[in-house]
Amino acid sequence: MLFVVKMAEAQQAIDFRSVSFRLPNGKTLLHALDLQVSAGETLVLLGRSGCGKTTTLKLINRLLDPTGGEVVVEGRRTTDWDPIRLRRRIGYVIQEIGLFPHFTVEDNVGVVPRLEGWEGERVRTRARELLEMVGLDPERFAARYPRELSGGQRQRVGVARALAADPPILLLDEPFGALDPITRREIQAEFRSLQKRLGKTMVFVTHDVGEAFLLASRIALLKDGKVVLLGKPGDFLASREPEVQAFVACLENPNPSAGAA
């Protein structure tokens, strides 16, 4: 019996067990959150600004420690992990500002392999391979600095950087949030095919419900630090929960300001 439970747990790449997070000033950002992410699936954390999505994400790679409950990553509590080792097993993509401005594109992509002590030529080969994979020609882009790239190009570099050391888990914090709508659609589509090819466990934070539907295996809708709904995109459409319906409304009418149907 116990053995079976262990097996079930092992299936969960990430497991939130009644996790709370409270700021030192007493404000509670997460209330007893329970959430499982299976290996290979993409869980999208959806919600308005300030609902606790990013906090949830940072609890996974231990940029934050829970104030209550525990977060288990690959069968071990995050507080038992050496934070450095944990973070190197987890790719992390944030908005374009997260690239190191003083590193070239190639060096940005090679950060984690270099931290892991790979030798120079191997880092270089890997960086170029990844640039290719995210659709950037290494010959043209490897030696550039982030400031010499467009927003979309920077975001591709961000994804390549997170994948460099081939981590089993990928965290993405509104990675495409700052892009214009057209570039955004393109990059989302590319990301979707990449996702299928790689089969990584992903936690993806967004407030864009269209993006959530496109990329999610399952969606967790957060409101005020609680999960309002957790399910497949289909469950989402069927829900009568007002917060869910508010988001679904955005999906059905991509341009709400144009007036009611």
Added chain:
Amino acid sequence: MNLWEFLLHNRAEVSTLTLEHLFLVGISTGIAILIGVPLGILLTRWPSASKPILGFANIMQTVPSLALFGFLIPLNIYLFQIRLVGGIGARTAVVALVLYALLPIVRNTFTGISGVDPAIREAGKGMGMTGRQLLFQVEIPLALGVIIAGVRVATVISVGTATIAAAIDAGGLGRYIFRGLRMNDNTLILAGAVPAAVMALAADFLLGWVERVFGRGVGGWLRSWRTWITLGAIVAALAVWLALAISPAKTGERIAVGSKDFTEQIILGEIVAQAIESKTGLEVQRRFDLGGSLAHEALLAGEIDLYVEYTGTALTAILKLPPLSDPKEVYRRVKDEYAARFGLEWTEPVGFNNTFAILVRGDDARRLKLKTVTDAARYAPKWRAGFGQDFMSRPDGYEGFARAYGLKFAELREMDLSLTYRALVDKQVDLIAGNSTDGLIARHDLFQLEDDRRYFPPYDAVPVVRQEALKRRPEIRAALKALGGLISVEEMRQLNFEVDGGRRAAKDVVEEFLQNKGFDLGSAQGVKGGM
């Protein structure tokens, strides 16, 4: 002689002084970087300490350099036999310059690192960088432009401040500036000031360029912490090597002669030095040009073995005793007190009394028929007077003088002693207090008013020697005895004029003088002590 001719003519000395200057600035900025950058980084990790530490650095910047020197000279801080702080010379100058350079470096490091975008720092952390990797690969490289801007400010400040190092025998371009002020010689002042300004501009330009280059981001090799540690180690090794170079090995064979920072003192220092060299064959180290009361401090600290002091000055300014008018009585008092309090011995007076000379322009004296200070007192309410800082503050100076003659001037201006002559000649002031032996008196047609109420105590020039040095080298006593009564007021004035007015080197003037007095200087040739 115009500036260009002067620089060409003295290019060897100019380049020596420039190198000394560069050395002072380079080593002090280097040490300030070694201390300031890690300190600034530490403050970002421990922000509650940033206020007091930045406040301290702020205060250090406001302490006047002469006051700082006075505080540093008596200190004795050693690390493994190497004296780190204290004494006169380059070491103390470097310590003072480091203290001045710290603020901009610490502050900019702190600001630069605190200013790194939190998102970038978090990205680095999220990538799995350790604290050290984050610091050396992200924070320092991104803050580098700001840090270098701080180094740039510190360097430019140091180039300016290092001119004051000449006041404690640390050399540099300040020597020309001080000498020029003393001799009322614009060319000489510019010969110090112009190269210093050029150096400041060059440093500013160069570091500005470095700042722009590094502000944009740094190449791969600069991202490794090993590079930074190596760079730090190189700077540290250089600093240690230079520190060893500037802390001269103490040899018992060497006698150090000091002097204050005006022409007569340098001539007297040279006379004493050459006399000792010729009579004893000892090697003499010349540590001239010590500003303020630093000569006395240096003597107490054992940095020099003797210098020539004036009885009245010692009585009132150093011993803080009330003025006396009998020369013999004054000499006896200071001799007894110095022996009892400081372990210092007053030897034979050299012969002249360098009292304060109350001076007016020659044409004023003739026009108004002035002979004495009392004669001048009735014009005082219409006159502006200019006095040196020393005269204004000493107990036998302005206050008692004004009381003794009932003087009240229309305006009182306090300035550097050497500037008062210039101000008098240029009619910026109408009366000054100079020195009776001053060569400039005759040169500028100035008239010395008689001290008819005998206010000023006698100022007989006498070598003051550390008793310990006399015990170590008893032959010094004989050499100094030979100087007893040797120089009259007229002779001293002439010597001063040769140097100030005739623009001759003190060394040559003294050689000539001593030879005329029957000294055999043959053995002294070639033994020219360090700066």
